Amino acid sequence: MRYHRPTSIGDAVAIAQDASGTCRFLAGGTDVLVQLRADLVTPDDLIDIKHLPGMRDISRAGDGWRIGAAVTGAEMSENADLKREWPGVVEAMDLVGSTQIQGRATLTGNLCNASPAADSVPAMVAADATVTIAGPGGERTVPVAEIPVSPGRTSLQKGEVITAVNLPARAARSADAYLRFIPRTEMDIAVVGCGINLTLDGDTITHARASLGAVAPTVLLVDAIADALIGSTLGDAALDAAAAAASAACNPIDDKRGTIEFRTRVAGVLTKRAAKIAYERARGQS
Amino acid sequence: MAFDEVKTEGFKQVGTRPRRPDGVDKVTGRAKFGADAYAPGMLHAAIVRSPHAHARILSIDTSRAKALKGVKAVVTRADFAEGLTGDDWDVLENVMAGDKALYDGHAVAAVAATSALIARDAAKLIEVEYEVLAHVTDVDAAMADGAPVIRDGAADSSVPAGLHPNVVRYHESGHGDVHAGFGEADLVIEESFRTEAAHQGYIEPHACLAQLGPDGKGELWCCTQGHFHVQKLCAKMLGMEASNLRVTASEIGGGFGGKTTVFIEPVALALSRKTSRPVKLVMSRSEVFRATGPTSSTSMDVKIGMKKDGTITACQGVFRLQGGAFPGAPMEFTAMCAFAPYDVKNVHQIGYDVMTNRPKQAAYRAPGSPMAAFATESVLDMLCNQLGLDPLDVRLKNAAKEGSKASYGPRYERIGLVETLEAAREHAHYSAPLGSDQGRGVSCGFWFNHGGETSVTLALSEDGTAALSVGTPDIGGSRASMCLMAAEELGIPYDNVRTTIADTATLGYNEVSHGSRVTYASGLATIRAARDAVQKLCARAAAKWGIDEDAVIWEDGCAKPSGPNAGEFDPLPIAEITAEMGSTGGPIVGHFEATPEGAGVSFATHIVDAEVDKETGATKVVRYTVVQDAGKAIHPTYVEGQYQGGAAQGIGWALNEEYIYGDDGRLQNAVFLDYRIPVASDLPMIDTVIVEVPNPGHPYGVRGVGETSICPPLAAIANAVSNAAGVRMRHLPMSPPRILKALDGD
Amino acid sequence: MSMIHVSTTVNGDEVDFVCDPRETLLDVLRDRLALTGAKEGCGTGDCGACSVMVDDRLVCSCLMLGAEAEGKSIATVEGLAKGEDLHPLQEKFIEHAALQCGICTPGILVATKALLDKNPDPTETEVRYWLAGNLCRCTGYDKIIRAVMDTAADLRKAS
Known part of the structure; x- marks a missing residue:
């Protein structure tokens, strides 16, 4: 394995483009090093990008946010403004691993690991987040939902690297929430995850995005949940319809972490609970 | 205090809560655990493990691994003793597979190299050809007709005829007439239960550092609950005399029963013998889960009858335990413990020990x-x-x-x-x-x-302090308890006793730290060794005073005349006796060696x-x-x-x-x-x-x-x-x- | 395999080492710098026994490459005591018997110090969640939590 410490994003892209074997970028390293230790993946080239300009910055981008690729979960949780505007995204990232993991793990890494159970991804999808990608052909911006294509695989092309996650401007009376189910209180991979992002007019939901994790090969954007919620004041009928839509959208597997039956059912339960949290948060926003 | 006296009140130190003597070591990072030992010229080892639950090993090609720069030796089963039988054979077979890999994670070869990374790379280059066989991991499935046979002929004579060959031991016990007992009951409930295998989950993976030279003399450092047992097992597996292998127990990062046997220690010794260099072998966490012993999984049926007033009239149970690919699932303990809290006239219990394609179960806390x-x-x-x-x-x-x-x-x-x-x-x-x-x-x-074989030495220093040597690794603060008991008997301050876990060359045999035996057995031995030392202290005082030994008692750390008839002498503190011991008869050391049975x-x-x-x-x-x-x-x-x-x-x-x-x-x-x-x-x-x-x-x-x-x-x-x-x-x-x-x- | 030269600071001392690019910071601390206080319990960031501080941030040293230590400031359990004086947490852990086997103790002490430096008045729940990545198999955490709460109370009184 060759460890690279390029001096610019351009150099990083060039190294990745020239790499002949397995190439990985090191943002937080909490997945790359686990795979290395377990002999699952030993990259031929490992490109450290943490020290590059902008990689560690959380900054305003218009009324939205730009979160550099190497910003850690802990740094996100410590940013009060970000947390106030995007509590669901921040809490989703905060659920990834322990305090120690939070000191290293990143949104971008969580996304690029392409696990269907990644906690931050449903929250980012519900938030309608995009990523900025640097590559041999220059820079492009892509919705988060388009990055994972199957478990462990992304749509990124050879030589491409995500440099930032972009969150849109937070509208008035809107908020997000993320919930996951795990058997313990901490340290587990989501058995089901659900991100909900709502905008209200008065008490009526006018806009909604909903996303499910760990119930299909990739994180799902579920319009049917949103449709069930829009136009409602989150009464029981709307919640039941949203839960049913969530369960209907599931296409899970049986594995060591949960059964098809369990995931399908709990997806509905979490959808209701996350919607309630997002709704209360949105009502509390001016 | 008489040698055999039982004391249940009036304690001066026992029952207090002093700081543990190894506390500073453990909070500063200074304590040396299994993986914390290093030696000059040390090699690092890695183990090749079967990816199959059950497979015949057709060939092992080590040539590519040996060709890797930095690789010094490879061992397979051929590098261990032949002719072992019974439990010894089982342990060796588990340490290194023979003809068959019996579970996912079963060791099939090992390599030593100049760095841990090279050893790991080399392990990947060892090519093992397998013929994959049908497997079974569930206890009920393993007992059923047509289940794959793990090892024919493994059953002992306790097993009734007609059972599947995977049933290797059988237990039946009880008293009274359960049929009549259920007849007396107002309500009888019978239910079936299952439990899955759980691992002890100690945070410290198994680790050792082995050195075995061409002179046949060996040194082994390892984290274990019982280094004397390790010595015995390793000597057999390496075909060497036990006394030529000195085993030192490191600090141990949890065991809970799981570190009462050997897994990697014989492998490190075999690699060291081949290279004449120290070899360090440390398991990864996944190796710990795959290849060390979890507890048994079970399938159980229990039937209990009760009268309306709550009187239990009869208890009956059938307990099926799988213990992995070897005999030894603790089904007799399950059967014997099931109804032990209750005074019941009619009880009957049956146990089955069943083999499956899983790692050999190991003891887990009240197995x-x-x-x-x-x-x-x-x-x-x-x-x-x-x-x-x-x-x-x-x-x-x-x-x-x-x-x-x-x-x-x-x-x-x-x-x-x-x-x-x-x-x-x-x-x-x-x-x-x-x-x-x-x-x-x-x-x-x-x-x-449990009691078990126990040996303790308590040596007094010239200044009246005590060096206590015990042979049971301190797995959760037992040094503090030993110091308290020795100090109580000697009548000296707690801080004046230092307890050391002695190596196998220093003390008589000590059974493993298991069966909740340490504070009981090593404690009993410590008290007895202290009383032995006290008798010797009293004898020195008697000689000094020119009175009978029987006329001297020990109180508050001093020899005293037993009463007015014994004579008028000032109390003689321990430090005054030990200060002169070189000229009054030589060193004063208390001993105790026995197998206490009153646990x-x-x-x-x-x-x-x-x-x-x-x-x-x-x-x-x-x-x-x-x-x-x-x-x-x-x-x-x-x-x-x-x-x-x-x-x-x-x-x-x-x-x-x-x-x-x-x-x-x-x-x-x-x-x-x-x-x-x-x-x-x-x-x-x-x-x-x-x-x-x-x-x-x-x-x-x-x-x-x-x-x-x-x-x-x-x-x-x-x-x-x-x-x-x-x-x-x-x-x-x-x-x-x-x-x-x-x-x-x- | 070409080795990488790294200059870093460990417990206030300037340190240089060379390492294979695959070596973790934990490997380097233990095998090259003889600082064996940090332990490898899992190698996958799940147990916290290898916890250290890197530039004042709590991390698992098994999930960081040695090569990444270049220019960083690293603090390990070995730096907790000042000369003969144990850190108050170390004293309280001994006093409360907040350890049995002691293998998780270095990581828990480093993690707990990081918590108290950041939050001198944590609730029991906050302590439990902060330490969720530090597995202890012996104690059931009870005495650990008590030792942490007691230390925090003492430190608040002293300040």
């Missing part, structure tokens, strides 16, 4: 007993619920006492079950109101405890409140109380620690910990991420009540406390969860999917 309690105490809870009886009243009504005939045969000496039940009933927890979606469960638990059984009663989220099946333990008989708590803080630790491990086993095998026979969850032991945020504070009913078999009344604490939790939590959910949980762990399924009516 076999927690599962038994789960089955029995669940049925008792169902009986109490149906008959409208209080669960603690019913247990008190049937509780075994001194003189009761135990379900496994003998009559009990003085025991403390009734006292734990009474203390539990009086505890505020038992009458506290429950919140919504919460349920309460109680359970009793029993463990035999004294122990009982516990646990109370637990659990809250169940009926929409997701998530469970939270919200309150937990342990009440247990310690006989005599030498260092109460560490007794509490044992109670809390056992409860916490039980909570993990009851709720989320399990070995999960895929259809391919491979372990699916060989990492802490997916083998879910409790984390700090999962648990409440764990309240403890120490009951002290002295054990007549120990000079201070000590009973072992380490194991009994894990016996009640599985049942107590299952009862709490069942009562909260309104549905009986029969399968552990009670993971959320299992709870939701049960709520749906299975």
Whole structure:
């Protein structure tokens, strides 16, 4: 394995483009090093990008946010403004691993690991987040939902690297929430995850995005949940319809972490609970 | 103090809570654990393991590995002794596969190289050709007709004819007439239960540093619960004399029974012998899960009859335990412990030891007993619920006492079950109101405890301080207890005793730190060794004073005349005697070597409140109380620690910990991420009540406390969860999917 | 395999080492710098026994490459005591018997110090969640939590 410490994003892209074997970028390293230790993946080239300009910055981008690729979960949780505007995204990232993991793990890494159970991804999808990608052909911006294509695989092309996650401007009376189910209180991979992002007019939901994790090969954007919620004041009928839509959208597997039956059912339960949290948060926003 | 005297009150130091002598080492990072040893010229080793659950090994090609720069040696089964039999053969076969790989993770070869990374790379270059065979990992499936045979001829003579060859041992015991007993009952309930395999989950992976030269003399450093046992096993496997191998126990980062045998130590020695260089071998966490011993998984049927007034009329149980690919599942303990807390006229229990394609089970804290309690105490809870009886009243009504005939045969000496039940009933927890979606469960638990071969030396220094050498590794603060007992006997300050875990060349044989035996047996030996030293101190004083030895007593660290008739002499402090010992007869050393057999059984009663989220099946333990008989708590803080630790491990086993095998026979969850032991945020504070009913078999009344604490939790939590959910949980762990399924009516 | 030269600071001392690019910071601390206080319990960031501080941030040293230590400031359990004086947490852990086998203790002490430096008045729940990545198999956490709460109370009184 060759460890690279390029001096610019351009150099990083060039190294990745020239790499002949397995190439990985090191943002937080909490997945790359686990795979290395377990002999699952030993990259031929490992490109450290943490020290590059902008990689560690959380900054305003218009009324939205730009979160550099190497910003850690802990740094996100410590940013009060970000947390106030995007509590669901921040809490989703905060659920990834322990305090120690939070000191290293990143949104971008969580996304690029392409696990269907990644906690931050449903929250980012519900938030309608995009990523900025640097590559041999220059820079492009892509919705988060388009990055994972199957478990462990992304749509990124050879030589491409995500440099930032972009969150849109937070509208008035809107908020997000993320919930996951795990058997313990901490340290587990989501058995089901659900991100909900709502905008209200008065008490009526006018806009909604909903996303499910760990119930299909990739994180799902579920319009049917949103449709069930829009136009409602989150009464029981709307919640039941949203839960049913969530369960209907599931296409899970049986594995060591949960059964098809369990995931399908709990997806509905979490959808209701996350919607309630997002709704209360949105009502509390001016 | 006479040599055999039993002392149960008037302690000056025993029962206090001093700082542990190795405390500073452990909080500064200075303590040296298994992987913390290094030697000049040291090589690093790695092991090649089978990816198959059951496969014939057709060939092993080591040529590519040996060609890698930095690789110094490769070993396979051919590098170990031949001709071993019985348990010794089993242990060697588990350490390094012979003709067949018997489980996913079974070692088939090992390599030593100049760095750990090179060793790992080399291991990947060793090419093993397998013929994959049919496998079985489930206990009931392994007993069924047509199941793949793990090893023909492994069964012993206890097994009745007609059973599958995978059934390798059989146990049957009891007394009375259970048929008649069930006839006397007003209500009989029979239920079937299952528990999954749980790993001890010690945080320190197995590690060792071995050195074996061409002179046949070896040194081994390893984390183990019993270095004398390691010495014996390794010597056999390497074909060397035991006394030529000196084994030193490192500090040990948890064991819970799982470090009572060898896995990597013979391999490191074999590699060292081939290279004449020190070899370090450290397991990865996934190796620990795949290749060291978890506990057995079980399938159990229990039937209990009860009268309306709560009297138990008969108990019957069938206990099937798989112990991996070797005989040894502790099914007789499961059978013998199942009904041990209760005085029942009619009992009958059967046990089956079944082989499967899993790693060889290893002892885990009261091996076999927690599962038994789960089955029995669940049925008792169902009986109490149906008959409208209080669960603690019913247990008190049937509780075994001194003189009761135990379900496994003998009559009990003085025991403390009734006292734990009474203390539990009086505890505020038992009458506290429950919140919504919460349920309460109680359970009793029993463990035999153990004595075992023990050897201790107590050497006095010229300044009157004491060097105590014991041979039982300190796994949870036992040095503090030993220092307390020695100081109590000698009448010197606690800080004037230093306890060392001596290596195998320094002391007589000591059985493993298991069976809750350390504070009992090494403690008894320490007291006796101290009394031996005291007799010698008294003799020196007698000689100095020119009076009879019998006329000298030992009090508060001084020799004194026994009374006015003995003569008028000022008390002679220990330091004055030891200061002159070179010229009064030589060094003063106390010894004790024996196999104490009065370990004294122990009982516990646990109370637990659990809250169940009926929409997701998530469970939270919200309150937990342990009440247990310690006989005599030498260092109460560490007794509490044992109670809390056992409860916490039980909570993990009851709720989320399990070995999960895929259809391919491979372990699916060989990492802490997916083998879910409790984390700090999962648990409440764990309240403890120490009951002290002295054990007549120990000079201070000590009973072992380490194991009994894990016996009640599985049942107590299952009862709490069942009562909260309104549905009986029969399968552990009670993971959320299992709870939701049960709520749906299975 | 070409080795990488790294200059870093460990417990205030300037340190240079060379390492293979695959070596973790934990490997380097233990095998090259003889600082064996940090332990490998899992190698996958699940147990916290290897916890150290890197530039004042709590991390698992098994999930960081040795090569990444270039220019960083690293603090390990070996730096907790000042000369003969134990850190108050170390004193309280001994006093409360907040350890049995002691293998998790270095990581828990480093993690707990990080918590108290950031939050001198944590609730029991906050302590439990902060330490969720530090597995202890012996104690059931009870005495650990008590030791942490007691230390925090003492430190608040002293300040």
